[in-house]
Every structure is written in structure tokens, then in C-alpha cells.
Amino acid sequence: MRITINEAAVCLGLPGTLPDAENTVLTSVVTDSREARPGALFVCVPGSRVDGHDFAAAAVRQGAAAVLAAGPLPGINVPVLVVPDTVKALGQLAGLWRDRTKARVVAVTGTAGKTTLKEVLAQVLSLGGKTARNAMNHNNQIGMPRAVLGTDGDEKFWIMEAGISQQGDMDDLGSVLRPDIAVVLNAGTGHTEGLGEKGVAWHKARLLKYLAKGGKGLVCADYPDLVREARATETDICFFSGSGRDAEFRAVYAGAAPQGAAVTPSDAYGLYRLWVGGREFDVTAPFRGAYGAENVAAVAAVAHMLGLDLQAIRHGLAQARMPAQRFNQVQAGSWLLIDDTYNANPLSMGRMLDAAAERAAGRPFVAVLGAMLELGSQAAMEHEALGRRLAGLNPSAIVWKGLHAEDVRKGLTLAGYAGPWQVVTDAGEFMKTWQTLQDYGLENKAAKSGGVVLFKGSRSNRLETLVAALSS
DSSP, X not given: OOEEHHHHHHHTTXXXXXXXXXXXXXXXXXXXXXXXXXXXXXXXXXXXXXXXXXXXXXXXXXXXXXXXXXXXXTTOOXXXXXXXXXXXXXXXXXXXXXXXXXXXXXXXXXXXXXXXHHHHHHHHHTTTSOEEEOSTTOOSTTHHHHHHHTSOSOOSEEEEEOOOOSTTHHHHHHHHHOOSEEEEOOOOSSSHHHHTTTOHHHHHHGGGGGOOTTOEXXXXXXXHHHHHHHHHTTOOEEEEESSSOOXXXXXXXXXXXXXXXXXXXXXXXXXXXXXXXXXXXXXXXXXXXXTHHHHHHHHHXXXXXXXXXXXXXXXXXXXXXXXXXXXXXXXXXXXXEEEEOSOOOHXXXXXXXXXXXXXXXTSOEEEEEXXXXXXXXXXXXXXXXXXXXXXXXXXXXXXXXXXXXXXXXXXXHHTTOOSOEEEESSHHHHXXXXXXXXHHTHHHHHHTTOEXXXXXXXXXXXXXXXXXXXXX
């Protein structure tokens, strides 16, 4: 970004002229004083553990050119922009920079897979021009505006993810982004603790209300509640499908990518039949399973709407890579470890279980799972339902970490699962359990053709530590 201090002050409704600051240009925004550099605006963000206001002086010593604060800061020798709410003010500044960009802005939201979609889409669109995106899942009222303000301003495309967990979140994010294309990937049970009253679909579809003039919504047709709420916004929408529904853009899973497919590094890639622009063709993409069809259709739809030709779409999908901790696969002896540990909700959990079971294809399949959080009053019911779903996949063993073990166990029992079940608290216990499972015979069963272990749970379970222990 390049915004003068006085331009920032005017944007925030403050006096238009600050002493010695008229021509000072802000070139970055930081919320961590250790990241401050000359030209930076340090934003004081209050938190539950630390308050950014306590670190303003440190940021100035690091070279910060100005400070955004919720009150006066005596002794600070750079301009201090005082506002009632520093987080909302950060969004206002991002909105100012968004007004100045000539980039086509794409906003992505959904319950499951939105970070993966954003990352793969950015890789595809980069074939058509310079592309910016928010890093990984920095998608809230702090991370997303910082990503916007971190752009150079000469990009052709911005791909920004909008993540919500509370009522009103989408209004904060949508009003900053004002996207040219708003993608609502899906809507399912997730963050229901904060989004329960009007329903997840209503809150996700809210993004469509903030389309830029001439903008278009792109909504998955596979979720009836989402389709209803999207249409209720009375905005310009087209639909895509990953399950064979009649839609303008659609894709279906056609199995593993053929051996030796061009730029495919491993059999982690799948083959998808895609319908775009009235044409039907096959693409290789970095997904293995039916869930990937939704992502493939959405990526192709956005790229087509932004002017990329079919050859670029095909090539972009084939060379794309999955982000970290999203169905990443590594071989450890005879076992294929699938690391999908970044987060979990009922929609994403079910999809990854199905994909991992399909990946096992009759070989031993072990599910190493953790609790799904932020489900509020639905938590016990959803974990029991998970147990029932697990039983239907007939895994060779199940290892659980975190809360709601009793609810999952109840679902397993009711559905007739009689295989090994073990609850662990850390990597040490997990490795002891793993050894017990080997003694039980899993290693022998996997020796000839290998087996598959899926690791998935909400962030706080830190299941990546179990992946590291088993793969070391």
C-alpha cells in the first residue's frame, strides 16, 4: 500500500492535517511491534492476553512511522491516530486501499475448504496476471484487512478469503472487500456456537450483499439452504455444482489421475470431468475424492469469468499444490499418512473421512481424529453422528484426542463398530497406542499393500504433533 498519514486521518474522520505528517507515506501495516519497519503503521490491537498499546513505543523504536490507537499515547514521537475501535479503523483503511485498486477482487467464503480453494485459485489465476491473496487463513477482521493493505496495488487479481464465526462478521469483511466475484463454496455445520440463530447459510450468503457495482455471485447449487438464502439476496448469481446438478459450471470426480499424467507428482491427484463455457473436458487437480469436484468447479468458474482460457485452467489445476495440513500425504514405511490437521467441522470431517477411506481402497484404514470445536449446543449430537459415520466406513482402528470422546464412542457403539478404539492425550501416548495396534496385527495387514492413516481435528488438538511422531 501507499497511503499518506493525512489520507489515513481523513479516511478515519480525524483532522486532515497532522504536524510534520502531510507527505509521510505509510507503506505497510503491522500488529506485532517486532515486525515494524520504517514506513509502517503500527495498529494497537487489544487482546485477551496482551494489549498492543503496551508495545507502541517498541514499534516506534523499530521504525514505525505512525500508530493507530484507541487513546492518547504520551511520549510517542510519531503521529498517533486516535480512534474508538482500532480493528474497525483497520478495516476502514483497507477499504480505502480497495477503492484504489484496479485489480479484480474475488472473495471466497464457505464452511469447509475455503482456504484450499483460495490457494488453488490464486495459483491458477497467476497464469493470467499478478495475483495477491491473504496468507493461509488470515481471514478475519485483522488478517484480511492486513492482507489487503499488504498488496502492491498493481495486481490484476486479488483473492481474499472471508472467515466468520460470529454474527456481524461478514458485514465487517464484505464492506471492505466489495468483491467483483463473491464465491460461496458451501454451507454446513461450523461455528454454530456463534452463527446459530439465523443459520450458517444466511451468514455466508450475506457476502453477496456487498458485491461491487456490476459484480457477480458464484454459489454452489448442492446446498438447498444456501441456494435459498443466496437467491433471497436478490443479487446477480450464477451457480456451480460438484455433484452432477444442472448448473452453469459443474464437475464430477472420475477417479485417480492416470499414471504419468503431465505435472502430476504423485497419485495424490485426481481426475475430474469439467463443464465450463459450454465445453466438456477432463482435468487433473490436486484433490483425491468426490469432495474435490466442488473445488474444481469453483476454480474453473472464477478463472473462466475472469478471462482465462480453458488451456490455462487445465494447466493451472494440474500444477497446483495443496496448502499445508490440507490432505497432505507422506509415506512412512508401509503407511500413507494423510495430514489434514489444520481444522475440522462436521462437513470437512465427513469429506476427508470419505476421501481417506477411498484412498485406502480395501487396505487397512486408521482414523486418528480430534474434537470438532465451536459447535455450541450441537456438539454432542454432531460427535455422536460422527461416530455413526465412522462405523459405516469400518476403519481398522480409531484413535481419538480431545473432548467428546464419549459422544463419538456412543455413536460407534450404536452403529455396531467393534474394532480397536483408543483415547490419547499426547504424542507419547499415541506412539504407545500405535505400537499396541501393530501388535494387534495392523502392521502385518498393511505390509503387502500398505495402509492409510488420516489425521484430522480442530486446531487446538494439535494433531500435527502426532503426524510428526509417526513420520519421524
